[in-house]
Amino acid sequence: xxxxxxxxxxxxxxxxxxxxxxxxxxxxxxxxxxxxxxxxxxxxxxxxxxxxxxxxxxxxxxxxxxxxxxxxxxxxxxxxxxxxxxxxxxxxxxxxxxxxxxxxxxxxxxxxx
Amino acid sequence: xxxxxxxxxxxxxxxxxxxxxxxxxxxxxxxxxxxxxxxxxxxxxxxxxxxxxxxxxxxxxxxxxxxxxxxxxxxxxxxxxxxxxxxxxxxxxxxxxxxxxxxxxxxxxxx
Numbered sequence: 001x002x003x004x005x006x007x008x009x010x011x012x013x014x015x016x017x018x019x020x021x022x023x024x025x026x027x028x029x030x031x032x033x034x035x036x037x038x039x040x041x042x043x044x045x046x047x048x049x050x051x052x053x054x055x056x057x058x059x060x061x062x063x064x065x066x067x068x069x070x071x072x073x074x075x076x077x078x079x080x081x082x083x084x085x086x087x088x089x090x091x092x093x094x095x096x097x098x099x100x101x102x103x104x105x106x107x108x109x110x111x112x113x
Numbered sequence: 114x115x116x117x118x119x120x121x122x123x124x125x126x127x128x129x130x131x132x133x134x135x136x137x138x139x140x141x142x143x144x145x146x147x148x149x150x151x152x153x154x155x156x157x158x159x160x161x162x163x164x165x166x167x168x169x170x171x172x173x174x175x176x177x178x179x180x181x182x183x184x185x186x187x188x189x190x191x192x193x194x195x196x197x198x199x200x201x202x203x204x205x206x207x208x209x210x211x212x213x214x215x216x217x218x219x220x221x222x223x224x
Binding site: 088 | 146156157161201211215216217
Protein backbone atom coordinates (compact mmCIF):
# COMPACT_ATOMS: atom_id res chain seq x y z
CA UNK A 1 0.00 0.00 0.00
CA UNK A 2 1.63 3.22 -1.21
CA UNK A 3 -0.28 5.44 1.19
CA UNK A 4 -1.12 8.96 0.06
CA UNK A 5 1.04 10.12 -2.82
CA UNK A 6 1.44 13.67 -4.00
CA UNK A 7 3.09 15.09 -7.07
CA UNK A 8 5.23 16.91 -7.74
CA UNK A 9 7.32 17.10 -4.57
CA UNK A 10 8.75 20.51 -5.38
CA UNK A 11 7.64 23.22 -7.77
CA UNK A 12 8.79 26.72 -8.63
CA UNK A 13 6.36 29.05 -10.36
CA UNK A 14 6.32 32.70 -11.34
CA UNK A 15 3.87 35.18 -9.92
CA UNK A 16 0.68 35.25 -12.00
CA UNK A 17 1.04 31.72 -13.29
CA UNK A 18 -1.28 28.80 -12.62
CA UNK A 19 -0.37 25.53 -10.91
CA UNK A 20 -1.94 22.08 -10.55
CA UNK A 21 -1.03 19.75 -7.71
CA UNK A 22 -2.06 16.11 -7.64
CA UNK A 23 -2.97 13.63 -4.94
CA UNK A 24 -3.68 9.92 -4.96
CA UNK A 25 -5.40 8.80 -1.77
CA UNK A 26 -4.59 5.74 0.25
CA UNK A 27 -6.21 2.59 -1.09
CA UNK A 28 -9.79 2.31 0.11
CA UNK A 29 -10.09 6.01 0.94
CA UNK A 30 -12.67 8.16 -0.81
CA UNK A 31 -12.43 11.50 0.99
CA UNK A 32 -9.63 13.90 0.14
CA UNK A 33 -8.75 17.15 1.89
CA UNK A 34 -6.19 19.77 0.95
CA UNK A 35 -4.20 21.95 3.33
CA UNK A 36 -1.81 24.87 2.93
CA UNK A 37 1.03 25.16 5.42
CA UNK A 38 3.16 28.28 5.50
CA UNK A 39 6.55 28.11 7.16
CA UNK A 40 6.24 27.91 10.93
CA UNK A 41 2.46 27.67 10.84
CA UNK A 42 -0.04 24.87 11.20
CA UNK A 43 -1.83 23.38 8.18
CA UNK A 44 -4.74 25.52 7.03
CA UNK A 45 -7.77 23.70 5.61
CA UNK A 46 -8.48 24.60 1.98
CA UNK A 47 -11.28 22.22 0.99
CA UNK A 48 -12.51 18.65 1.07
CA UNK A 49 -13.85 16.38 -1.67
CA UNK A 50 -16.13 13.41 -1.33
CA UNK A 51 -18.04 11.67 -4.10
CA UNK A 52 -16.47 14.08 -6.60
CA UNK A 53 -18.03 17.10 -4.93
CA UNK A 54 -16.55 19.85 -2.80
CA UNK A 55 -18.10 19.25 0.63
CA UNK A 56 -16.27 21.70 2.85
CA UNK A 57 -14.27 24.82 2.15
CA UNK A 58 -11.96 26.88 4.28
CA UNK A 59 -11.29 30.59 4.07
CA UNK A 60 -9.49 30.61 0.75
CA UNK A 61 -10.23 32.74 -2.33
CA UNK A 62 -11.76 31.39 -5.51
CA UNK A 63 -8.29 31.27 -7.04
CA UNK A 64 -8.06 27.95 -5.24
CA UNK A 65 -10.13 25.27 -6.88
CA UNK A 66 -10.12 21.53 -6.96
CA UNK A 67 -11.46 18.41 -8.49
CA UNK A 68 -11.95 14.80 -7.52
CA UNK A 69 -11.98 12.05 -10.11
CA UNK A 70 -13.99 8.81 -10.13
CA UNK A 71 -10.92 6.92 -8.87
CA UNK A 72 -10.90 9.30 -5.85
CA UNK A 73 -7.69 11.03 -6.85
CA UNK A 74 -7.75 14.79 -6.61
CA UNK A 75 -6.22 17.94 -8.01
CA UNK A 76 -5.68 21.33 -6.45
CA UNK A 77 -5.50 24.25 -8.85
CA UNK A 78 -4.29 27.70 -7.95
CA UNK A 79 -4.67 30.55 -10.44
CA UNK A 80 -2.94 33.93 -10.57
CA UNK A 81 -0.24 32.88 -8.14
CA UNK A 82 0.89 35.33 -5.50
CA UNK A 83 4.14 35.31 -3.58
CA UNK A 84 2.07 34.53 -0.48
CA UNK A 85 0.95 31.25 -2.03
CA UNK A 86 4.43 29.86 -1.39
CA UNK A 87 3.87 27.01 1.06
CA UNK A 88 3.77 23.28 1.63
CA UNK A 89 0.54 21.86 0.23
CA UNK A 90 -0.66 18.74 1.96
CA UNK A 91 -3.23 16.23 0.85
CA UNK A 92 -4.99 14.01 3.36
CA UNK A 93 -7.31 11.10 2.76
CA UNK A 94 -9.68 9.05 4.85
CA UNK A 95 -12.48 6.59 4.36
CA UNK A 96 -15.97 8.01 4.24
CA UNK A 97 -17.43 10.91 6.14
CA UNK A 98 -17.38 9.30 9.54
CA UNK A 99 -15.07 9.61 12.47
CA UNK A 100 -11.75 8.36 11.24
CA UNK A 101 -8.18 9.52 11.35
CA UNK A 102 -6.60 10.98 8.25
CA UNK A 103 -3.53 9.88 6.34
CA UNK A 104 -1.33 12.59 4.91
CA UNK A 105 0.95 12.70 1.90
CA UNK A 106 4.45 14.15 2.10
CA UNK A 107 3.30 17.36 0.47
CA UNK A 108 4.24 19.54 -2.47
CA UNK A 109 6.56 22.44 -1.74
CA UNK A 110 5.45 25.35 -3.93
CA UNK A 111 7.68 28.36 -4.30
CA UNK A 112 6.34 31.42 -6.12
CA UNK A 113 8.98 33.86 -7.34
CA UNK B 114 -13.64 28.09 16.06
CA UNK B 115 -13.08 24.37 15.69
CA UNK B 116 -9.32 24.39 15.90
CA UNK B 117 -7.32 23.40 18.91
CA UNK B 118 -4.59 25.56 20.39
CA UNK B 119 -1.42 23.82 21.49
CA UNK B 120 0.70 24.94 24.40
CA UNK B 121 3.59 25.52 24.78
CA UNK B 122 4.57 26.73 21.32
CA UNK B 123 8.03 25.26 21.78
CA UNK B 124 9.54 22.74 24.17
CA UNK B 125 13.18 21.73 24.54
CA UNK B 126 14.19 18.70 26.62
CA UNK B 127 16.95 16.11 26.96
CA UNK B 128 16.71 12.54 25.81
CA UNK B 129 15.12 10.35 28.45
CA UNK B 130 12.96 13.13 29.85
CA UNK B 131 9.19 13.27 29.54
CA UNK B 132 7.48 15.81 27.30
CA UNK B 133 4.01 17.15 27.98
CA UNK B 134 2.05 19.31 25.59
CA UNK B 135 -1.43 20.63 25.99
CA UNK B 136 -4.37 21.39 23.74
CA UNK B 137 -7.37 23.59 24.38
CA UNK B 138 -10.45 23.86 22.20
CA UNK B 139 -13.76 25.69 22.21
CA UNK B 140 -16.37 23.52 20.52
CA UNK B 141 -18.05 20.29 21.58
CA UNK B 142 -16.27 17.28 20.17
CA UNK B 143 -16.80 13.64 19.25
CA UNK B 144 -13.11 12.89 19.51
CA UNK B 145 -9.72 14.56 19.57
CA UNK B 146 -6.77 13.47 17.47
CA UNK B 147 -3.05 14.10 17.84
CA UNK B 148 -0.67 14.26 14.90
CA UNK B 149 3.09 14.56 14.54
CA UNK B 150 4.94 16.33 11.76
CA UNK B 151 8.64 15.93 11.12
CA UNK B 152 10.23 18.97 9.56
CA UNK B 153 8.73 19.79 6.19
CA UNK B 154 6.93 16.49 5.82
CA UNK B 155 3.38 15.19 6.07
CA UNK B 156 1.49 14.72 9.30
CA UNK B 157 1.31 11.32 10.92
CA UNK B 158 -1.65 10.27 13.03
CA UNK B 159 -0.59 9.34 16.57
CA UNK B 160 -3.68 8.66 18.61
CA UNK B 161 -7.42 9.31 18.74
CA UNK B 162 -9.31 9.69 21.99
CA UNK B 163 -13.10 9.66 22.01
CA UNK B 164 -15.16 12.13 23.96
CA UNK B 165 -16.29 9.44 26.42
CA UNK B 166 -12.70 8.41 27.18
CA UNK B 167 -10.53 10.11 29.78
CA UNK B 168 -7.17 8.52 29.09
CA UNK B 169 -5.57 6.47 26.36
CA UNK B 170 -2.15 4.90 25.90
CA UNK B 171 -0.16 3.92 22.85
CA UNK B 172 3.41 2.82 23.43
CA UNK B 173 5.25 5.75 25.02
CA UNK B 174 2.30 8.07 24.39
CA UNK B 175 -0.35 8.90 26.94
CA UNK B 176 -3.26 11.16 26.08
CA UNK B 177 -5.80 12.58 28.49
CA UNK B 178 -9.04 14.35 27.72
CA UNK B 179 -11.11 16.57 29.96
CA UNK B 180 -14.25 17.58 28.08
CA UNK B 181 -15.48 19.72 30.98
CA UNK B 182 -12.38 21.89 30.62
CA UNK B 183 -12.20 21.42 26.85
CA UNK B 184 -8.59 20.37 27.10
CA UNK B 185 -6.30 17.49 26.29
CA UNK B 186 -2.71 16.64 26.99
CA UNK B 187 -0.15 14.49 25.22
CA UNK B 188 2.64 12.95 27.28
CA UNK B 189 5.64 11.37 25.62
CA UNK B 190 7.64 9.33 28.10
CA UNK B 191 11.37 8.64 27.88
CA UNK B 192 11.80 10.97 24.91
CA UNK B 193 14.22 10.17 22.11
CA UNK B 194 15.93 12.44 19.60
CA UNK B 195 13.65 10.91 16.96
CA UNK B 196 10.66 12.44 18.77
CA UNK B 197 11.84 15.88 17.61
CA UNK B 198 8.90 17.17 15.59
CA UNK B 199 5.87 19.44 15.70
CA UNK B 200 2.79 18.07 17.40
CA UNK B 201 -0.75 19.11 16.55
CA UNK B 202 -4.10 18.39 18.14
CA UNK B 203 -7.26 18.29 16.05
CA UNK B 204 -10.64 18.34 17.78
CA UNK B 205 -13.21 16.49 15.71
CA UNK B 206 -16.90 17.26 15.56
CA UNK B 207 -19.11 15.16 13.29
CA UNK B 208 -20.96 18.29 12.28
CA UNK B 209 -17.80 19.88 10.89
CA UNK B 210 -16.46 16.81 9.08
CA UNK B 211 -12.98 18.28 8.77
CA UNK B 212 -9.73 18.38 10.69
CA UNK B 213 -8.58 21.86 11.70
CA UNK B 214 -5.11 22.43 13.13
CA UNK B 215 -3.54 25.08 15.31
CA UNK B 216 0.07 26.20 15.19
CA UNK B 217 1.37 23.16 17.06
CA UNK B 218 4.01 22.51 19.69
CA UNK B 219 7.57 22.29 18.38
CA UNK B 220 9.41 19.67 20.42
CA UNK B 221 13.20 19.47 20.38
CA UNK B 222 14.79 16.47 22.06
CA UNK B 223 18.55 16.82 22.45
CA UNK B 224 20.85 13.79 22.79
